Every structure is written in C-alpha cells, then in structure tokens.
Amino acid sequence: MSVFTRITRPQLDQFFSAYSLGEVVSFEGITDGIDNTNYSVATTQGRFILTLFESLAADELAHFLKLLLHLGKNSLPCPCPQRDRQGNPLRQFNGKPAAVFRLLPGSSTASPSILQCQEIGLQLASLHRCTQDYVFPVKSGNDISWCKTVLNRISVYLSAADRGLIDDELAFQTENSRVNLPRGVIHADLFRDNVLFADDRLSGLLDFYSACTDTLLLDVAIAANDWCCDNGTVNNEKFAALLAAYETLRPLEPLEKQHWPILLRAAALRFWLSRLEHQCYPRPGEITQQKDPLVFRRILLQHRQQTYLSLNLRSTA
Numbered sequence: 001m002s003v004f005t006r007i008t009r010p011q012l013d014q015f016f017s018a019y020s021l022g023e024v025v026s027f028e029g030i031t032d033g034i035d036n037t038n039y040s041v042a043t044t045q046g047r048f049i050l051t052l053f054e055s056l057a058a059d060e061l062a063h064f065l066k067l068l069l070h071l072g073k074n075s076l077p078c079p080c081p082q083r084d085r086q087g088n089p090l091r092q093f094n095g096k097p098a099a100v101f102r103l104l105p106g107s108s109t110a111s112p113s114i115l116q117c118q119e120i121g122l123q124l125a126s127l128h129r130c131t132q133d134y135v136f137p138v139k140s141g142n143d144i145s146w147c148k149t150v151l152n153r154i155s156v157y158l159s160a161a162d163r164g165l166i167d168d169e170l171a172f173q174t175e176n177s178r179v180n181l182p183r184g185v186i187h188a189d190l191f192r193d194n195v196l197f198a199d200d201r202l203s204g205l206l207d208f209y210s211a212c213t214d215t216l217l218l219d220v221a222i223a224a225n226d227w228c229c230d231n232g233t234v235n236n237e238k239f240a241a242l243l244a245a246y247e248t249l250r251p252l253e254p255l256e257k258q259h260w261p262i263l264l265r266a267a268a269l270r271f272w273l274s275r276l277e278h279q280c281y282p283r284p285g286e287i288t289q290q291k292d293p294l295v296f297r298r299i300l301l302q303h304r305q306q307t308y309l310s311l312n313l314r315s316t317a
Ligand SMILES: Nc1ncnc2c1ncn2[C@@H]1O[C@H](COP(=O)(O)OP(=O)(O)O)[C@@H](O)[C@H]1O
Pocket: 002, 030, 032, 033, 034, 035, 036, 037, 038, 049, 079, 101, 102, 103, 104, 105, 108, 193, 194, 204, 206, 207, 208, 209
C-alpha cells in the first residue's frame, strides 16, 4: 500500500474547510499508486481524491496542475484540481503540498482487451494533439544520462549478463538518437494502473506527474509496452491495434515509423531500470508496491530479437 503519510480526521476537516466542497463524511487510504499518498474522501457534496505529494515541490507541481487544467478544458478525462476559496489549486497538508481532485468513475483493468488498447491509442493521440501549442517547461528526468546513473547505482546487484545487456542496449540507444523526431507533452507513464475504464470506455487518465516535454513516439511506446504485453509477452495484435488507433488522429511521420522498434526498446529499458532501482533501494512507506523488473527484461529481449530479425530479413533480401 502506498500511503506514505497518515492523516487524521481533525486534520482532514480543517483542510477541507478551506474549500467549498462540503463537509467530510468519510475517508480511506488508497492502496494503488507508487509515488504519492492518496486518500479517497467522501464529503456532503461528492467524492474526491486528496493527494499529498511526497517528492515534488510546490513550484514543480504548479506546472503539472496547470497542465491538468489545460487538459480538462480540452475535454480529456483527467483529474481536474479543485480550487480552494481563494482560487488556489495547491495547498499544504502537514507540511506537504496537497491537492484535491474530483473522483473519476471506473476502475483500472488488469487484462486489457484489444478495444481498450485502441482506446489508449486514441486518447494518447488526443493528448498529443491538444498540447501541440502548449509550452510545458518540464524536461524528461529519464533520458540516457539518467539510465547511466541508475545503472551505476544498481550495478553491484546485477549479474554480469544483465549488466552486459543493459550496457549493450545503452550503446544502441546512444547510436540511434531520437533528436529529430516530433516532440511535445508526453504523459510518460500511461500504464494500466494510471487509466480508468467504465466498461470499455476510458473514463480517466491519471498520474500526470511524470509528464514532460519529450519525443511523442516514446509516449506511445511506453504505453504500448504495458498495454500490449501479457505478463511480459508481446502481443503483436494489441501493438498493431493501439498504433493504428493512434494514427487515426496523429499519423506517424516516416522517420517515426523507422524509429518505432528503437523506441519500444528504449521504453522497455527505462522501466526495467526504474523497477530494478526500486527493488534495490525500496522506499520507506507503509507496504509500498513492488513491481517486477523481470517483466521489462523479457519485453526488452523480445523487442531486441524483433530488431535483429528485421535486420536479418533486410540483409538477406
Ligand atoms: N481523480 C481520481 N479519480 C479516481 N481515482 C483516482 C484519482 N486519482 C487517483 N486515483 C486512484 O489513486 C490511485 C493512485 O493514483 P496515482 O496518481 O497513480 O498515484 P501515484 O502518483 O502515487 O502513482 C490510482 O490508481 C486510482 O486508483
């Protein structure tokens, strides 16, 4: 369970008195999530999510809350920050930055269908389109230099084979720079646990706190690796469905098509590394969730094999 900060009823009553959202009726900690503390709060006026931000500072958060307000205005089903009586979307709770969002309907899905993969493709393309002219001054924190730093941190825990594999992939990614691909606002973590579905309709895109300005196609690859793999096994039909749906709203440029297999590998490497880091250096907290790094090792190996197969096919044609 990711409840890093415990709260009490009197604290919550006092906090909610700064908003015009009714009186608190009940509250409970949310078990999902990995970075922040989330509580579900019922008031006399509805149901809300209270988020206590565990690592982001108020000035950084201002960018994310502004982005969420922009996305909400563009009809994306995102959590819209509620303003307090003074109009502020961000307050302090127990010395931590905190915000209140309206609870979105639906639940996350453990085994996505083809239809749900298509929905993800469509919503990602909508996100990329509606932020085309939006200036978002947050840079990616997970670039190649971050990968190298993480590798150094975890190196002592790795087998020689895994260390070699990561080194080799990093060299490949460095050679295949993505600087000329279209960039924009990316969610950067659109996994199953960050999306709500009510039946087959997507009802919520959550957790925009990894969002940054980066390669658009990387966002598609990050989402596809999670949505289109069944426990680490690539499902080509789902990959094709997600990408085709994405392209109905934002067709890929030829250079992007060429880079697709490379970005699938980059995305797999990035999450293999972060999961390894979380495993080697667990965060203090109340029963925090551990995500299996091996899933991304398997995904990376399959994408690498796919690249070699297509290179061999090309060289023998
Ligand atoms: N606006 C919302 N509506 C409904 N559920 C939400 C909302 N915001 C968060 N949640 C719930 O809280 C969980 C954790 O939220 P998330 O933003 O992913 O946390 P973290 O930043 O810690 O990873 C989600 O998986 C979802 O179940």
